[in-house]
Amino acid sequence: MSEALPAGVQRREFDGTERLATQGEPVYGEPTDGEWRAWNPNRSKLGSMLELGMDTGLEGGETVLYLGAASGTTVSHVADFAGPTYAVEFAARPARDLLEAAESRDRLFPLLKDARKPESYAHVVESDVDVIVQDVATRGQARVALENRRFLADDGRLLLAVKARSEDVTRAPEDVFEDVQAELAEGYEIVETERLERYHTDHLGIVAQSL
Numbered sequence: 319m320s321e322a323l324p325a326g327v328q329r330r331e332f333d334g335t336e337r338l339a340t341q342g343e344p345v346y347g348e349p350t351d352g353e354w355r356a357w358n359p360n361r362s363k364l365g366s367m368l369e370l371g372m373d374t375g376l377e378g379g380e381t382v383l384y385l386g387a388a389s390g391t392t393v394s395h396v397a398d399f400a401g402p403t404y405a406v407e408f409a410a411r412p413a414r415d416l417l418e419a420a421e422s423r424d425r426l427f428p429l430l431k432d433a434r435k436p437e438s439y440a441h442v443v444e445s446d447v448d449v450i451v452q453d454v455a456t457r458g459q460a461r462v463a464l465e466n467r468r469f470l471a472d473d474g475r476l477l478l479a480v481k482a483r484s485e486d487v488t489r490a491p492e493d494v495f496e497d498v499q500a501e502l503a504e505g506y507e508i509v510e511t512e513r514l515e516r517y518h519t520d521h522l523g524i525v526a527q528s529l
């Protein structure tokens with residue numbers, strides 16, 4: 319397994335088990351050790367991509383656009399080690415918890431917006447973000463990634479978790495993943511893919527580079 323973790327993410331022991339961890343206020347009842355909080359890969363697609371040693375290219379300190387922030391489980395870890403982190407979520411209920419997670423994180427900017435309408439937050443988000451992290455679990459996941467490519471810097475990366483069942487519950491996940499990758503090719507070069515099965519059923523992790 320690759321040990322290329324971003325600065326600010328460490329492997330540390332919690333109750334005798336080695337886990338990924340970041341430094342920040344706890345958000346979802348995760349175990350803590352001083353300022354460190356365990357990052358649960360079963361609750362986080364990005365956490366599972368790091369656990370599986372995927373080449374995310376994350377170094378720490380980068381500008382991030384996070385699509386599908388929900389109540390802030392994963393994006394709070396991201397904001398612990400990244401630079402400015404714009405967190406888009408369109409459902410009001412989880413967004414309330416997201417706002418709470420942002421209270422102790424001055425680099426985390428929650429946006430109650432629809433990721434299918436990037437023009438609605440284009441006036442807030444910097445136009446050259448280093449990384450888009452996407453976990454929207456909705457139909458049209460490739461389209462959302464393509465429409466948000468406008469924010470990415472020239473050599474920017476997409477870290478995408480695709481949920482097969484959100485596209486079509488009746489199709490084999492492999493077929494859905496193929497179609498998503500084919501559509502993504504309109505704007506991205508795929509660097510790496512890996513099934514997240516060990517942590518998330520019928521999900522594919524994709525690392526891609528903006529074309």
Ligand code: SAM
Binds near residue numbers: 387393455456
């Ligand atoms: N990424 C979160 C985490 O790891 O903590 C979990 C995200 S959950 C699987 C998917 C989220 O995407 C939901 O909260 C849903 O409301 C949000 N979502 C789906 N479609 C969206 C859209 N078009 N714009 C913004 N958020 C969306």
